[in-house]
Structure formats: C-alpha cells, structure tokens
Amino acid sequence: MKWWKSKIKQKLDFENQKENALKYAEESSNESSNQFTGDYTVDLELVRKEIGHNWDVQFREFQIGNTGVHAVIIFVNGLSDKELINNHIMKSLMLSFSEKSYDDPSFVKGAVSKELIKNQVLSISELTEVYDLKGLVSKVLTGSTALLVDGMSTVLILGTTKGKSRNIEEPVSEALVRGPRVGFTETLSDNTALLRQHGDTRNLSIINFQVGQRTKKELVIVYMQEIADPNLVEEVKKRIKKINIDDVPESGYVEQLIEDNYLSPFTQVQNTERPDRVFGALMEGRVAVLLDGTPFALIVPVTFSMLLQSPEDYYERWLPSSLIRLLRYLAAAISLLGPSLYISFVSFHQGLIPTKLAFSMMGTREGVPFPAIIEALIMEVAIEILREAGLRLPKPIGATMGIVGGLVIGEAAVQAGIVSPIMVIVVALTAISSFAIPQYSAGITLRMLRFGAMFFATMFGLYGVVLFFLFLCSHLVKLKSFGVPYVSPTVPYRASDWKDFMVRMPLMMMKRRPKMLHTKDSIRKD
Incomplete structure (x- = not known):
C-alpha cells in the first residue's frame, strides 16, 4: 500500500513539474514577445491592443518640438493629474524643445536621446523606465503616465498619480475625549x-x-x-x-x-x-x-489585554486611567457572562440568591410562559438586530432607532408577558457593557461567545458557566499571535509586564519595553 502511494505521489509530482515548466515557458515566450522594439508604430499598436479598448485610457500623440520625432503619452482619465501632464510634460516636449535650446552631441534632427529627455527636458520628479508591456500597463492603470518615443526601446513612466482622497479627520470608530483628532485615510x-x-x-x-x-x-x-x-x-x-x-x-x-x-x-x-x-x-x-x-x-x-486598552489611558494620569481600565475588564466579564449567570441562578441555583431578591425576581417572572433561556434568546437577538440596524441606517436616524427601538420593544415585551422586567435589565446591562470595550472586533467576539455561555448555563447551571470559562481559558492559553502568547503577561508570567496590564502604572515606572516582544533595545527610557 505504501509503495502504491509513493508511486502515485511521484507521478503527481512529475505532472506538476511538467505543468510548471510549460507554464514558465509560455510566460517567457509571452514576455519576450511583449518587449518594446523602439519602432513607434509597432510599440503603439502593442499597447493599444492591450488597453486601448478602455474608455478612460487616453492616447495623446504629438511631435517633439521641431525634431519631427513622434511620441505619445498614455494615461488614465481621472487617475492622472492633467495639470501636471500639460505643464511639465506636454509643454516641455512640444514648446520648450528646440534645436537651439540644448547643447547635446546626441541631439540631431529626427532623433531624440533618452538621456536628453530625462536630464534636460522633463521637469518632473518621479521618473522610471520599463522595457515591456506588463510594466507599462501596471503603472498606467494606477495613475502614472507613459511616454513612448519613436526610436526608444524603453518607455518612460512619469509619476502623475492624482487619486481622490478625503481630508484627514477624527476616527469614527475610536473616538477619544483627550488625544489627537487625527485618523488614517484611504491614501x-x-x-x-x-x-x-x-x-x-x-x-x-x-x-x-x-x-x-x-x-x-x-x-x-x-x-x-x-x-x-x-x-x-x-x-x-x-x-x-x-x-x-x-x-x-x-x-x-x-x-x-x-x-x-x-x-x-x-x-x-x-x-x-x-x-x-x-x-x-x-x-x-x-x-x-x-x-x-x-x-x-x-x-x-x-495580546488580549491590548483589546481592552485605549490610547487615552496614557494621556491621562495613571490613577484614573487604571480605574477606567479595570472598569473595562469588568464590562468585558459582564458582556460575556451576564445572561448566562442569570440563567444558571434562576433555573438551577435559586438557593444562592438572597431571599428578598429571590422573591422579587420570582414575582416579576410570574406569568412568563418561557424558560429563562428562551427569554434571554428573544431579548439578545432583538438587541443584536437593533444594533445592526442602527449601524446600517443613515446616521441622523441610526442612533435614535437604536434607543427608541430598544425601549419600545423592551416595554412591549414586558407588557405582553413574554419576558420579565429583570431579564430586560440584565440584557440592557450586557449591551451597555459591550459598548465600553474600545475595540469593536473584541466586542463582536464577546457577543458571539455570550450565546455559547448561555447554552452551557442552560444545560449544567453554574457548573456549565465555570466549564465554559475553563474551555475558553485553555483555548486562550494555547493561542498565539506571531509567536507571542495571547494572554501574555499572564501566561507565561512576567512581573515587569504587569505594569501596563490590568492597571497602568506611572510613566516613570514603565522604563522597559514588554519582554514578550524580545526587542533589540529593552530600555524605554533612562
């Protein structure tokens, strides 16, 4: 059996090598056939066949001054800067180029040297050369301008890209009270x-x-x-x-x-x-x-701790920053385990609830036809739908939709006897806690895992919640990001890295960079 498998593997390897060799030979022949020759008519026709069918690709043919040499510039309308093309390319080549203007031994009637154009004519900073069609097409279609001159076997690529970009504004997804009002753009x-x-x-x-x-x-x-x-x-x-x-x-x-x-x-x-x-x-x-x-x-x-940190933690003094950071950890725990703890206490462990609170909770649940898990699923799914709808709606009505919709649905559900008031409070507290997490992607993860914790609580009660938490911890301990343990500095334990973990110590005490990153220079400041 092993001999048969090895034979099949050898045959497959041979077929793959043969296919790769044929592919390489085909690509090589295509590349050689797409090399520029220096013949203006042949090279221009080659380019037209490749990208000339595009409506936005412009071909502007002209003669270079009084030399009689034919040339063409190729650019994409909308991506290239026309003002730069007109003033620093067309004007230089058509008007400023004359026989008396340049003292160059290679300058003769009916011929123009590449060095003369590059070094004395074109007043443009970004200039490269390409030798084949593939290089020209990739540059032109990203906003550059190609200059093809009769007699030159290379094409000059001129940096004329003018992409549409928005102004630098404050990031929408990571707003701060104190800090720079600057965010990245699409450029x-x-x-x-x-x-x-x-x-x-x-x-x-x-x-x-x-x-x-x-x-x-x-x-x-x-x-x-x-x-x-x-x-x-x-x-x-x-x-x-x-x-x-x-x-x-x-x-x-x-x-x-x-x-x-x-x-x-x-x-x-x-x-x-x-x-x-x-x-x-x-x-x-x-x-x-x-x-x-x-x-x-x-x-x-x-690391996981980075997802619960904000740049504002370092702009404020260490005491308020540390307290707010601890509050985020509490919010993350509530967002993950809030509904599951409620389900486990109400369904399995009523004896652990204080007597007066237990009577109050049972009174609010009187007449509710569903078990706690169905209550929680109804409200959690409704909240998630409202949250998603608020994101997709236009901004002026998105926030209003989320708030009003939550109030109306919660009140209507209580009045109809579908859910209990205490469940509305638990779900609302869970939703608010998820908003306190600085990273949106981390909030999505906790919202997703929340449903798993709820099902564990439904099956095993408080033991299920603990079991789910242990499964989660075992996964996090094994998880790594580019070789760095995800829950570092908890595992492996590094005491020096705890200065910027759950609390943020004073800046004068944070003299070393995180050991988990194995940096060249471990000293942050003396």
Whole structure:
C-alpha cells in the first residue's frame, strides 16, 4: 500500500513539474514577445491592443518640438493629474524643445536621446523606465503616465498619480475625549506621512510589497529598526509574501490571511484608524501593516489585554486611567457572562440568591410562559438586530432607532408577558457593557461567545458557566499571535509586564519595553 502511494505521489509530482515548466515557458515566450522594439508604430499598436479598448485610457500623440520625432503619452482619465501632464510634460516636449535650446552631441534632427529627455527636458520628479508591456500597463492603470518615443526601446513612466482622497479627520470608530483628532485615510502615502510626523523618525523603516494577483495594491510593513525583533519582522514579511488572492480590497483580507489560527473566535491582529495607537505599538517593538485604499492599519503581534486598552489611558494620569481600565475588564466579564449567570441562578441555583431578591425576581417572572433561556434568546437577538440596524441606517436616524427601538420593544415585551422586567435589565446591562470595550472586533467576539455561555448555563447551571470559562481559558492559553502568547503577561508570567496590564502604572515606572516582544533595545527610557 505504501509503495502504491509513493508511486502515485511521484507521478503527481512529475505532472506538476511538467505543468510548471510549460507554464514558465509560455510566460517567457509571452514576455519576450511583449518587449518594446523602439519602432513607434509597432510599440503603439502593442499597447493599444492591450488597453486601448478602455474608455478612460487616453492616447495623446504629438511631435517633439521641431525634431519631427513622434511620441505619445498614455494615461488614465481621472487617475492622472492633467495639470501636471500639460505643464511639465506636454509643454516641455512640444514648446520648450528646440534645436537651439540644448547643447547635446546626441541631439540631431529626427532623433531624440533618452538621456536628453530625462536630464534636460522633463521637469518632473518621479521618473522610471520599463522595457515591456506588463510594466507599462501596471503603472498606467494606477495613475502614472507613459511616454513612448519613436526610436526608444524603453518607455518612460512619469509619476502623475492624482487619486481622490478625503481630508484627514477624527476616527469614527475610536473616538477619544483627550488625544489627537487625527485618523488614517484611504491614501497610503498620507498614512505613512502621518507616522513620519511624530518626530525625528530616522529609525522608522517602511518596506513596500504588492499584494493581489489580478489587481495589484501597495502594502507596506512599518517597524522601528533599532527596536523590533528581526525574527518578528521576517515572519511578517514571510506571511505577506504568501498572500495569494486575486484582489485585496481592504486590510481585513490581510488580517484573515496572516493570522495564526483562523478557527479561533478571537482576533489575533489588531486593527485601528489611529496613527498614535500605531506609533505607540511601534515604539513597543511591534510591527504595523498598512494597505492602500483603507484607513485601517494592522498591528502585530497582539495580546488580549491590548483589546481592552485605549490610547487615552496614557494621556491621562495613571490613577484614573487604571480605574477606567479595570472598569473595562469588568464590562468585558459582564458582556460575556451576564445572561448566562442569570440563567444558571434562576433555573438551577435559586438557593444562592438572597431571599428578598429571590422573591422579587420570582414575582416579576410570574406569568412568563418561557424558560429563562428562551427569554434571554428573544431579548439578545432583538438587541443584536437593533444594533445592526442602527449601524446600517443613515446616521441622523441610526442612533435614535437604536434607543427608541430598544425601549419600545423592551416595554412591549414586558407588557405582553413574554419576558420579565429583570431579564430586560440584565440584557440592557450586557449591551451597555459591550459598548465600553474600545475595540469593536473584541466586542463582536464577546457577543458571539455570550450565546455559547448561555447554552452551557442552560444545560449544567453554574457548573456549565465555570466549564465554559475553563474551555475558553485553555483555548486562550494555547493561542498565539506571531509567536507571542495571547494572554501574555499572564501566561507565561512576567512581573515587569504587569505594569501596563490590568492597571497602568506611572510613566516613570514603565522604563522597559514588554519582554514578550524580545526587542533589540529593552530600555524605554533612562
């Protein structure tokens, strides 16, 4: 049997090698046939066949001054800056180019040298050369302008990109009372500039990648060269290079393709719109990933405690920041276990409830035809639908819909005797607690796990809640984000990292960077 399997494997490997060889040969022949020749008519026809059918691709043919040399510029209407094209390309080549203007030995009637155009004619900063059709098409369709000149076997690519972008505004998903009112935009160059603006960032390294097989997009990884662990940087690079997908429209795709365990309900990559949060993570030794076309940056590695922290924790004094952080942990516990604890006490452990409170709760449940789990499911599902509806509705009526809808449905359900008033209070407290979590993705995770805790409580009571919590803890202990334990610094225990864990100690006591990141420079300040 093993011999038969090995033979099949060898045959499959041979077929794959043969297929790859044929594919490589075909690509090589296509590439050689798409090389520019220097013949203006042949090269122009080659480009027209490839992208000339697109309505927004413009071909502007002209002659270079009084030389008689034919040329054409190719650009996409709407993506390229026409003012830059007119004033610094067309004007320079058509009007300023004359036989008396340049003292160059290669300048003769009927011919124009590439060096002359690059060094003395074009007044544009970004200029590269391409030698084949593939390079031209990828650049033109992203906003650059191609200059094809008769007699030149290379095409000049001129940086004329003018993408539509919005103004820099305060992030909607991460509002702060105190802190910068600046958020990332959909333009990658603006986002990298926002990180550079934090000060003298000579150690800030930005490495470029292209992701997407059919639609190429720019992606950069950012890290502090003298702080970040080189092994972490290499791991991020390796995972980015492995991305093999047609299109990457948003950083959420990258997040899902580079995370350690896609079956885990917990997010292992932090997303944020705030440059100050990203820069703070870089100074700790983490790595950021920014994608063109989205305002959400990614931070790796991530721990569970990071999802309950806010940049505002460091802008306020340590005492109020620590108390608010502890309040968030309490809110997370209520959001996860609130309804399940109510179900377990009401259904299994009435004796653990104080006598007066038990009589009050039983009185409110009189006449309710459903068990506690059905009550909880009705109200939780209603709240989730209202929350989703509030997000999708137009902003002026979204918030009103959520508040009014919750009040109306809760009151109507109590009046109809479908649910008890105490259940409405429990569900409302749970919903409010989930809003106190700074990271939206972490809130979604707890909301999802809440239903699992409710079913465990229905089957086993308080023992089920404890069992569910132990299952959750065992999963979290095994979970890692880019090699860093997800529940660090709890497991493994590192006393020095607890200074910025459940409480935030004074800044003068936080002299070292987190040990779990294995940074080059562990000293934050002397």
